[in-house]
Amino acid sequence: MEYLIEYGMFLAKAATIALAVIVVITAISSAGQKKKKTGKKGSIKVTQLNDHIDEMREELRQTVLDKDHLKLVHKDEKKKHKAEHKEKKQQLKKEKHGDSAEDEARKKRVYVLNFKGNIAAEAVASLREEITAILSLAEKSDEVLLRLESPGGMVHAYGLASSQLLRIKNQKIPLTICVDKVAASGGYMMACLADKLVAAPFAIIGSIGVLVQLPNFHRVLKKHDVDFEMISAGEYKRTLTTFGEITQKGRDKVQEDVETIHGIFKSWVKDHRPSIEIEKIATGETWVGVQAKERYMVDEIKTSDECIVEACDSAEVFEVEYEFRKSIQDRLGHVMEATTDKLFSKWFTKPTDDSYQ
Numbered sequence: 001m002e003y004l005i006e007y008g009m010f011l012a013k014a015a016t017i018a019l020a021v022i023v024v025i026t027a028i029s030s031a032g033q034k035k036k037k038t039g040k041k042g043s044i045k046v047t048q049l050n051d052h053i054d055e056m057r058e059e060l061r062q063t064v065l066d067k068d069h070l071k072l073v074h075k076d077e078k079k080k081h082k083a084e085h086k087e088k089k090q091q092l093k094k095e096k097h098g099d100s101a102e103d104e105a106r107k108k109r110v111y112v113l114n115f116k117g118n119i120a121a122e123a124v125a126s127l128r129e130e131i132t133a134i135l136s137l138a139e140k141s142d143e144v145l146l147r148l149e150s151p152g153g154m155v156h157a158y159g160l161a162s163s164q165l166l167r168i169k170n171q172k173i174p175l176t177i178c179v180d181k182v183a184a185s186g187g188y189m190m191a192c193l194a195d196k197l198v199a200a201p202f203a204i205i206g207s208i209g210v211l212v213q214l215p216n217f218h219r220v221l222k223k224h225d226v227d228f229e230m231i232s233a234g235e236y237k238r239t240l241t242t243f244g245e246i247t248q249k250g251r252d253k254v255q256e257d258v259e260t261i262h263g264i265f266k267s268w269v270k271d272h273r274p275s276i277e278i279e280k281i282a283t284g285e286t287w288v289g290v291q292a293k294e295r296y297m298v299d300e301i302k303t304s305d306e307c308i309v310e311a312c313d314s315a316e317v318f319e320v321e322y323e324f325r326k327s328i329q330d331r332l333g334h335v336m337e338a339t340t341d342k343l344f345s346k347w348f349t350k351p352t353d354d355s356y357q
Contacts, residue, residue, distance in 0.1 A: 042324035044133050049112065049308060049317040108315040109142040112308065117150025117187055121157035128164050129322035135171055143174045145311065146194075147304045152185025152207060155261060161186070162268075165193045178304035179203045184286055188297075189265065192272045198307060199289035199298040206297065208269060209284030210262045212254055218245045273297070 061070055111134045115123050134144060146165070152158065168175050177183075177194035184207035191197055191205075199205055221228055221243060228243040239250035262282070270278045275296045292298045311317050 040325060042129070042322055044129070045321045045323055047319045047321075049319055050312045053309065053312050109138065110308075110311045110315045110317045111138060111142065111144050112317060112319040113144065113146045114319075114321065115146060115148050115150065115161070115190070117148075117153065117158070117161070117190075119153035119157075121150070121153055121161045121186065124157065124161040124164060126322040126324070127161060130320050131164050131167055133322070134320060135167060135173075138171070138173050140172050143176060143311075143315070144168050145176045145178065145304075145307060147178050147180065148183050148187060148191055149179070149181050150184070150187030150190070151182050151204075152187050152189075155186070155210070158186025158189050162190050162193060165190060169193065169195075176307065178302075178307055179205065179289070179298070180304050185209065189268060192269050192297075194299075196300065197273075197298045198300045198302045198304070199292060200303045201289045201301055203289040203292075204286050205289060205292035206281060206286040207284055208265060208282040210258045210265065211284075212240070212258055214240060214242055216240070216246055217243055 061073065065073065113127065113130050113134075115127055117123055131144075138144070150158075165175065174195050175193065176196045176198065177191050179187075179191060179197070179199040180203060181200070182204040183191040183199070184204055188206060188208060218228070230238060230241065230244055232238050236250075236253050238244070239253045240246055266278050266282045269282070270276065273296065277295075281295055281297060287295065287297070289298060289301055293301055308317060
Protein backbone atom coordinates (compact mmCIF):
# COMPACT_ATOMS: atom_id res chain seq x y z
CA MET A 1 0.00 0.00 0.00
CA GLU A 2 2.84 2.37 0.91
CA TYR A 3 4.37 1.66 -2.51
CA LEU A 4 1.16 2.70 -4.30
CA ILE A 5 0.88 5.89 -2.24
CA GLU A 6 4.48 6.86 -3.09
CA TYR A 7 3.89 6.07 -6.74
CA GLY A 8 0.76 8.25 -6.75
CA MET A 9 2.63 11.11 -5.12
CA PHE A 10 5.40 10.77 -7.68
CA LEU A 11 2.94 10.93 -10.59
CA ALA A 12 1.20 13.94 -9.03
CA LYS A 13 4.50 15.79 -8.66
CA ALA A 14 5.55 14.96 -12.22
CA ALA A 15 2.20 16.04 -13.66
CA THR A 16 2.20 19.29 -11.67
CA ILE A 17 5.72 20.23 -12.76
CA ALA A 18 5.02 19.32 -16.38
CA LEU A 19 1.82 21.37 -16.42
CA ALA A 20 3.50 24.37 -14.80
CA VAL A 21 6.39 24.32 -17.26
CA ILE A 22 4.04 23.98 -20.24
CA VAL A 23 2.04 27.00 -19.05
CA VAL A 24 5.21 29.08 -18.60
CA ILE A 25 6.59 28.05 -22.00
CA THR A 26 3.31 28.89 -23.70
CA ALA A 27 3.17 32.32 -22.05
CA ILE A 28 6.78 33.18 -22.87
CA SER A 29 6.44 31.85 -26.42
CA SER A 30 3.45 34.10 -27.03
CA ALA A 31 5.27 37.11 -25.61
CA GLY A 32 8.45 36.29 -27.52
CA GLN A 33 6.68 36.23 -30.86
CA LYS A 34 5.73 39.88 -30.36
CA LYS A 35 9.34 40.93 -29.86
CA LYS A 36 11.88 41.42 -32.61
CA LYS A 37 14.74 38.94 -32.69
CA THR A 38 18.33 40.19 -32.53
CA GLY A 39 20.71 39.29 -35.31
CA LYS A 40 23.40 37.85 -33.00
CA LYS A 41 23.94 34.14 -33.65
CA GLY A 42 25.73 33.36 -30.42
CA SER A 43 28.77 34.18 -28.32
CA ILE A 44 32.30 32.94 -27.86
CA LYS A 45 33.49 31.78 -24.46
CA VAL A 46 37.22 31.80 -23.66
CA THR A 47 38.71 30.20 -20.53
CA GLN A 48 42.40 30.41 -19.65
CA LEU A 49 43.28 26.89 -18.54
CA ASN A 50 46.53 28.01 -16.87
CA ASP A 51 44.42 29.82 -14.26
CA HIS A 52 42.14 26.80 -13.83
CA ILE A 53 45.09 24.49 -13.12
CA ASP A 54 46.73 27.05 -10.82
CA GLU A 55 43.51 27.40 -8.83
CA MET A 56 43.21 23.62 -8.34
CA ARG A 57 46.86 23.38 -7.32
CA GLU A 58 46.47 26.21 -4.81
CA GLU A 59 43.37 24.65 -3.24
CA LEU A 60 45.26 21.38 -2.78
CA ARG A 61 48.27 23.17 -1.31
CA GLN A 62 46.11 24.96 1.25
CA THR A 63 45.01 21.60 2.61
CA VAL A 64 48.16 19.48 2.20
CA LEU A 65 51.07 21.83 3.03
CA ASP A 66 51.83 23.29 6.46
CA LYS A 67 51.86 27.06 6.88
CA ASP A 68 55.67 27.47 6.80
CA HIS A 69 56.06 25.34 3.67
CA LEU A 70 53.18 27.15 1.98
CA LYS A 71 54.74 30.52 2.83
CA LEU A 72 58.05 29.51 1.18
CA VAL A 73 56.25 28.24 -1.96
CA HIS A 74 54.32 31.51 -2.29
CA LYS A 75 57.54 33.51 -1.81
CA ASP A 76 59.34 31.61 -4.58
CA GLU A 77 56.39 31.96 -6.93
CA LYS A 78 56.13 35.68 -6.26
CA LYS A 79 59.81 36.09 -7.09
CA LYS A 80 59.38 34.06 -10.29
CA HIS A 81 56.33 36.07 -11.43
CA LYS A 82 58.17 39.32 -10.73
CA ALA A 83 61.11 38.23 -12.90
CA GLU A 84 58.79 37.14 -15.71
CA HIS A 85 56.91 40.43 -15.57
CA LYS A 86 60.17 42.39 -15.72
CA GLU A 87 61.41 40.35 -18.69
CA LYS A 88 58.14 40.83 -20.56
CA LYS A 89 58.25 44.56 -19.91
CA GLN A 90 61.77 44.77 -21.36
CA GLN A 91 60.76 42.79 -24.43
CA LEU A 92 57.78 45.09 -25.06
CA LYS A 93 60.08 48.09 -24.73
CA LYS A 94 62.46 46.62 -27.32
CA GLU A 95 59.54 45.89 -29.62
CA LYS A 96 58.43 49.50 -29.38
CA HIS A 97 61.83 50.60 -30.69
CA GLY A 98 61.81 47.98 -33.44
CA ASP A 99 64.53 45.83 -31.90
CA SER A 100 62.35 42.77 -31.40
CA ALA A 101 59.71 40.93 -33.41
CA GLU A 102 56.20 40.59 -31.99
CA ASP A 103 56.31 36.80 -31.78
CA GLU A 104 59.36 37.10 -29.48
CA ALA A 105 57.56 39.52 -27.19
CA ARG A 106 55.00 37.08 -25.91
CA LYS A 107 54.53 33.48 -24.90
CA LYS A 108 53.25 30.89 -27.31
CA ARG A 109 49.46 30.53 -27.23
CA VAL A 110 47.67 27.19 -27.39
CA TYR A 111 43.98 27.24 -28.34
CA VAL A 112 41.99 24.24 -27.11
CA LEU A 113 38.87 23.16 -29.01
CA ASN A 114 36.39 20.35 -28.29
CA PHE A 115 34.56 18.30 -30.91
CA LYS A 116 32.05 15.67 -29.81
CA GLY A 117 30.61 14.22 -32.99
CA ASN A 118 27.36 12.40 -33.68
CA ILE A 119 26.11 10.80 -36.92
CA ALA A 120 25.32 14.18 -38.50
CA ALA A 121 28.50 15.86 -37.11
CA GLU A 122 26.33 18.66 -35.72
CA ALA A 123 29.26 20.00 -33.67
CA VAL A 124 30.75 21.36 -36.90
CA ALA A 125 28.42 24.37 -36.56
CA SER A 126 30.33 25.53 -33.46
CA LEU A 127 33.70 24.32 -34.77
CA ARG A 128 33.61 26.55 -37.84
CA GLU A 129 32.88 29.63 -35.68
CA GLU A 130 35.64 28.75 -33.21
CA ILE A 131 38.19 28.27 -35.98
CA THR A 132 37.18 31.57 -37.62
CA ALA A 133 37.76 33.36 -34.31
CA ILE A 134 41.13 31.69 -33.68
CA LEU A 135 42.45 32.32 -37.20
CA SER A 136 41.72 36.03 -36.78
CA LEU A 137 44.37 36.18 -34.03
CA ALA A 138 46.64 33.09 -34.07
CA GLU A 139 50.14 33.15 -35.52
CA LYS A 140 52.44 30.43 -36.84
CA SER A 141 54.23 30.26 -33.49
CA ASP A 142 50.94 29.31 -31.78
CA GLU A 143 49.15 25.96 -31.76
CA VAL A 144 45.62 24.55 -31.94
CA LEU A 145 44.81 21.50 -29.80
CA LEU A 146 41.58 19.68 -30.64
CA ARG A 147 40.03 17.17 -28.23
CA LEU A 148 38.16 14.88 -30.61
CA GLU A 149 35.53 12.27 -29.83
CA SER A 150 33.48 10.73 -32.62
CA PRO A 151 32.35 7.27 -33.82
CA GLY A 152 31.80 8.70 -37.32
CA GLY A 153 28.70 9.27 -39.39
CA MET A 154 27.62 10.90 -42.66
CA VAL A 155 30.36 11.29 -45.26
CA HIS A 156 29.42 14.82 -46.34
CA ALA A 157 29.08 16.04 -42.74
CA TYR A 158 32.50 14.76 -41.68
CA GLY A 159 33.94 15.97 -44.96
CA LEU A 160 32.90 19.50 -43.95
CA ALA A 161 34.30 19.02 -40.44
CA SER A 162 37.63 17.88 -41.93
CA SER A 163 37.64 20.88 -44.26
CA GLN A 164 37.38 23.17 -41.24
CA LEU A 165 40.57 21.64 -39.82
CA LEU A 166 42.25 22.17 -43.19
CA ARG A 167 41.75 25.89 -42.67
CA ILE A 168 44.12 25.69 -39.70
CA LYS A 169 46.73 23.76 -41.68
CA ASN A 170 46.46 26.16 -44.61
CA GLN A 171 47.41 28.98 -42.23
CA LYS A 172 50.53 26.97 -41.25
CA ILE A 173 49.43 26.81 -37.60
CA PRO A 174 50.44 23.54 -35.87
CA LEU A 175 47.47 21.26 -35.18
CA THR A 176 47.51 18.64 -32.41
CA ILE A 177 44.53 16.29 -32.11
CA CYS A 178 43.91 14.27 -28.94
CA VAL A 179 41.62 11.23 -28.87
CA ASP A 180 40.67 10.07 -25.38
CA LYS A 181 37.81 7.72 -26.28
CA VAL A 182 37.08 7.19 -29.97
CA ALA A 183 37.93 8.51 -33.43
CA ALA A 184 36.47 6.06 -35.91
CA SER A 185 35.33 6.32 -39.53
CA GLY A 186 34.53 10.04 -40.06
CA GLY A 187 36.18 10.73 -36.72
CA TYR A 188 39.45 9.30 -38.03
CA MET A 189 38.95 11.23 -41.27
CA MET A 190 39.29 14.33 -39.10
CA ALA A 191 42.00 12.94 -36.81
CA CYS A 192 44.44 12.06 -39.59
CA LEU A 193 44.79 15.78 -40.45
CA ALA A 194 46.78 16.37 -37.25
CA ASP A 195 50.42 17.40 -37.36
CA LYS A 196 50.62 15.38 -34.15
CA LEU A 197 47.95 12.78 -33.38
CA VAL A 198 47.76 11.67 -29.75
CA ALA A 199 45.55 8.85 -28.41
CA ALA A 200 44.84 7.39 -24.98
CA PRO A 201 45.98 3.77 -24.55
CA PHE A 202 42.48 2.32 -24.96
CA ALA A 203 40.97 4.87 -27.35
CA ILE A 204 39.21 3.29 -30.35
CA ILE A 205 40.93 4.22 -33.62
CA GLY A 206 40.23 3.27 -37.25
CA SER A 207 37.11 1.95 -39.01
CA ILE A 208 38.35 3.18 -42.38
CA GLY A 209 35.40 1.93 -44.36
CA VAL A 210 32.03 2.96 -45.79
CA LEU A 211 28.61 1.58 -44.87
CA VAL A 212 25.15 1.87 -46.44
CA GLN A 213 22.18 0.13 -44.85
CA LEU A 214 18.40 0.54 -44.80
CA PRO A 215 15.34 -1.63 -44.16
CA ASN A 216 13.17 -2.64 -47.12
CA PHE A 217 9.43 -3.29 -46.76
CA HIS A 218 8.64 -4.15 -50.40
CA ARG A 219 7.69 -7.76 -49.69
CA VAL A 220 5.48 -6.72 -46.77
CA LEU A 221 3.61 -4.26 -49.00
CA LYS A 222 3.29 -6.85 -51.76
CA LYS A 223 1.93 -9.44 -49.33
CA HIS A 224 -0.83 -7.03 -48.25
CA ASP A 225 -1.56 -5.81 -51.81
CA VAL A 226 -0.25 -2.30 -51.14
CA ASP A 227 1.10 -0.46 -54.19
CA PHE A 228 4.10 1.84 -53.94
CA GLU A 229 4.66 4.38 -56.70
CA MET A 230 7.81 6.41 -57.24
CA ILE A 231 8.35 8.67 -60.24
CA SER A 232 11.88 9.84 -61.00
CA ALA A 233 13.98 11.10 -63.91
CA GLY A 234 17.48 9.78 -64.35
CA GLU A 235 18.47 6.13 -64.41
CA TYR A 236 20.13 6.17 -61.01
CA LYS A 237 18.11 8.90 -59.27
CA ARG A 238 16.95 6.20 -56.87
CA THR A 239 18.70 2.86 -56.38
CA LEU A 240 17.91 1.34 -52.98
CA THR A 241 14.73 2.60 -51.31
CA THR A 242 12.74 1.67 -48.22
CA PHE A 243 9.53 0.66 -50.02
CA GLY A 244 10.54 -0.02 -53.61
CA GLU A 245 11.73 -3.34 -55.03
CA ILE A 246 15.49 -3.78 -54.82
CA THR A 247 16.97 -4.77 -58.17
CA GLN A 248 20.40 -6.24 -58.80
CA LYS A 249 21.19 -3.27 -61.02
CA GLY A 250 20.38 -0.86 -58.17
CA ARG A 251 22.36 -2.93 -55.70
CA ASP A 252 25.39 -2.98 -58.01
CA LYS A 253 25.24 0.80 -58.46
CA VAL A 254 25.22 1.41 -54.69
CA GLN A 255 28.12 -1.01 -54.28
CA GLU A 256 30.03 0.91 -56.95
CA ASP A 257 29.36 4.21 -55.16
CA VAL A 258 30.45 2.76 -51.83
CA GLU A 259 33.70 1.46 -53.34
CA THR A 260 34.36 4.89 -54.89
CA ILE A 261 33.87 6.71 -51.59
CA HIS A 262 36.05 4.14 -49.83
CA GLY A 263 38.79 4.75 -52.37
CA ILE A 264 38.61 8.51 -51.77
CA PHE A 265 38.67 7.90 -48.00
CA LYS A 266 41.79 5.73 -48.31
CA SER A 267 43.55 8.34 -50.47
CA TRP A 268 42.67 11.05 -47.94
CA VAL A 269 44.17 9.09 -45.04
CA LYS A 270 47.27 8.11 -47.03
CA ASP A 271 47.89 11.69 -48.16
CA HIS A 272 47.83 12.99 -44.59
CA ARG A 273 49.57 10.03 -42.94
CA PRO A 274 51.97 8.74 -45.60
CA SER A 275 53.80 6.40 -43.19
CA ILE A 276 50.85 3.99 -42.85
CA GLU A 277 50.24 0.91 -45.00
CA ILE A 278 46.79 1.89 -46.17
CA GLU A 279 45.66 -1.48 -47.56
CA LYS A 280 46.36 -3.15 -44.22
CA ILE A 281 44.34 -0.70 -42.14
CA ALA A 282 41.52 0.26 -44.56
CA THR A 283 39.55 -2.89 -43.77
CA GLY A 284 36.89 -1.29 -41.57
CA GLU A 285 38.58 -2.68 -38.44
CA THR A 286 39.27 -0.68 -35.29
CA TRP A 287 42.22 -0.86 -32.87
CA VAL A 288 42.93 0.52 -29.41
CA GLY A 289 45.48 3.31 -29.08
CA VAL A 290 48.55 1.17 -28.41
CA GLN A 291 47.75 -1.05 -31.40
CA ALA A 292 47.08 1.98 -33.60
CA LYS A 293 50.52 3.38 -32.74
CA GLU A 294 52.15 0.15 -33.89
CA ARG A 295 50.40 0.70 -37.25
CA TYR A 296 51.51 4.38 -37.37
CA MET A 297 47.89 5.52 -37.19
CA VAL A 298 48.71 7.74 -34.19
CA ASP A 299 51.98 9.37 -33.15
CA GLU A 300 51.92 9.19 -29.38
CA ILE A 301 50.12 7.46 -26.51
CA LYS A 302 48.94 10.10 -24.08
CA THR A 303 45.72 11.64 -22.78
CA SER A 304 44.52 15.14 -23.63
CA ASP A 305 44.91 16.06 -19.95
CA GLU A 306 48.65 15.37 -20.12
CA CYS A 307 48.98 17.43 -23.30
CA ILE A 308 47.18 20.41 -21.76
CA VAL A 309 49.08 20.33 -18.47
CA GLU A 310 52.39 20.17 -20.37
CA ALA A 311 51.32 23.07 -22.58
CA CYS A 312 50.46 25.16 -19.51
CA ASP A 313 54.08 24.92 -18.35
CA SER A 314 55.41 26.85 -21.34
CA ALA A 315 52.45 28.55 -23.03
CA GLU A 316 49.27 30.49 -22.45
CA VAL A 317 46.46 27.97 -22.94
CA PHE A 318 42.94 29.08 -23.83
CA GLU A 319 39.86 26.89 -24.24
CA VAL A 320 37.62 28.36 -26.93
CA GLU A 321 33.91 27.47 -27.16
CA TYR A 322 31.23 28.97 -29.37
CA GLU A 323 27.75 28.83 -27.90
CA PHE A 324 24.77 29.45 -30.16
CA ARG A 325 22.04 31.66 -28.83
CA LYS A 326 19.10 29.60 -27.56
CA SER A 327 15.54 30.78 -27.39
CA ILE A 328 13.78 30.90 -24.03
CA GLN A 329 11.57 28.04 -25.21
CA ASP A 330 14.64 25.88 -25.88
CA ARG A 331 16.16 26.66 -22.49
CA LEU A 332 12.92 25.94 -20.64
CA GLY A 333 12.48 22.75 -22.63
CA HIS A 334 15.94 21.65 -21.53
CA VAL A 335 15.10 22.43 -17.90
CA MET A 336 11.85 20.48 -18.18
CA GLU A 337 13.67 17.48 -19.68
CA ALA A 338 16.31 17.53 -16.94
CA THR A 339 13.68 17.84 -14.20
CA THR A 340 11.67 14.92 -15.59
CA ASP A 341 14.80 12.77 -15.87
CA LYS A 342 15.70 13.62 -12.27
CA LEU A 343 12.24 12.68 -11.01
CA PHE A 344 12.22 9.33 -12.81
CA SER A 345 15.80 8.61 -11.75
CA LYS A 346 14.94 9.36 -8.13
CA TRP A 347 11.86 7.13 -8.29
CA PHE A 348 13.52 4.12 -9.88
CA THR A 349 16.63 4.25 -7.66
CA LYS A 350 14.65 4.58 -4.41
CA PRO A 351 13.79 0.86 -4.04
CA THR A 352 17.47 0.02 -4.56
CA ASP A 353 18.54 2.49 -1.89
CA ASP A 354 15.89 1.21 0.55
CA SER A 355 17.07 -2.38 0.16
CA TYR A 356 20.42 -1.48 1.75
CA GLN A 357 18.93 0.28 4.80
